[in-house]
Amino acid sequence: MLNQSNKPLLHIATIGRTVGIRGDMKLHIKSDFPEQFKTGASFLINKKEKITLSEVNLSRGLVKINNITNPQDAKKFTNAKLYTTYDETRKNCHLNEGEYFFFDLEDCNVYEDGNLLGHVKEIDRINATNYLSIVTDVSLVEKGFSKNFLVPFIEPFKVAVDIEAKRIDLRGALDILEAS
Numbered sequence: 001m002l003n004q005s006n007k008p009l010l011h012i013a014t015i016g017r018t019v020g021i022r023g024d025m026k027l028h029i030k031s032d033f034p035e036q037f038k039t040g041a042s043f044l045i046n047k048k049e050k051i052t053l054s055e056v057n058l059s060r061g062l063v064k065i066n067n068i069t070n071p072q073d074a075k076k077f078t079n080a081k082l083y084t085t086y087d088e089t090r091k092n093c094h095l096n097e098g099e100y101f102f103f104d105l106e107d108c109n110v111y112e113d114g115n116l117l118g119h120v121k122e123i124d125r126i127n128a129t130n131y132l133s134i135v136t137d138v139s140l141v142e143k144g145f146s147k148n149f150l151v152p153f154i155e156p157f158k159v160a161v162d163i164e165a166k167r168i169d170l171r172g173a174l175d176i177l178e179a180s
Contacts, residue, residue, distance in 0.1 A: 009047060009083040010103065013037065017078055018071040019062055024055075025074050027063045033093035034058055036084070041092075043082040051077070100161060102130075105153075108166045110134050112173045120168065121148065129154060132168070136177065146180035149173075 012033075016026030027037065042052045055064035068074045084092075086103055095101070102123040110117045110132065118136040125131070131150040141147055151157055151173045160169040 008086055008103075009044065010086065010089060011081050012043070012084055012089075013082040015045075015063070015077050015080045015082065018074045021071060022064070023068040023070050023074040024057075024062045024064055025077060027056075027058075027061055029061075031093075033089070035094070036089070036092040037063065043084055045077070045080040045082060047081075047083055051080075051082075100163065104163045105132065105161075105168070108161075108163070108168045110151075110168050110170060110173065112170050115174075117170070117173055117177060118148075123153070124150065132170075134173075134177075140177070145177055149177050149180040151176055 010031075012029070012031040014028045014030070016028050018025055029037065037053065037056050037058060039053060039056050041056075042050055045051050052066040053063050054066045054068075055062075057063070065074065065077060068077070086101075089101065089103075093101075105120050106122055108120045110120060116137050117140065118134045121133045121135045123130050124133050130153045132153050133148065133150055135148050136145055151170055157170050157172050158168075159171050161167075
């Protein structure tokens, strides 16, 4: 998703209905990083207009937007999507060792035993497990393999990840591709 300055944006939350008489609104988070939703945080809405949160109560899933003090004014933000940039995400969200942003994994080439299997199109979350959605390399498709396949992004499948080189090494992925 691109905004007017053509910088990639991430959809991280959607504002829901109004709650109460002070202009509070439900917040539906789509991110693994709730810490970025704090008082004073600013986000693009609908890819062009910026808002700032004046109050945040994550335990109740509620936010208030600066200068909004009643439900009538708040209603214009119902269903507004909150966006942030990749740079802001890197700045505001902490990763532990061995963790990666989904957007950094996308477009990485996938290898097993030095052989190119394809590239990551996107990350799919099924239940509690993240899966690499891989577009199979053309040379393998020509040999009759599936055009795409999923591999769990967990041990023992995950061997090595090099974000700078856009390379992910896996174990057992070829077996999954052959069974696809």
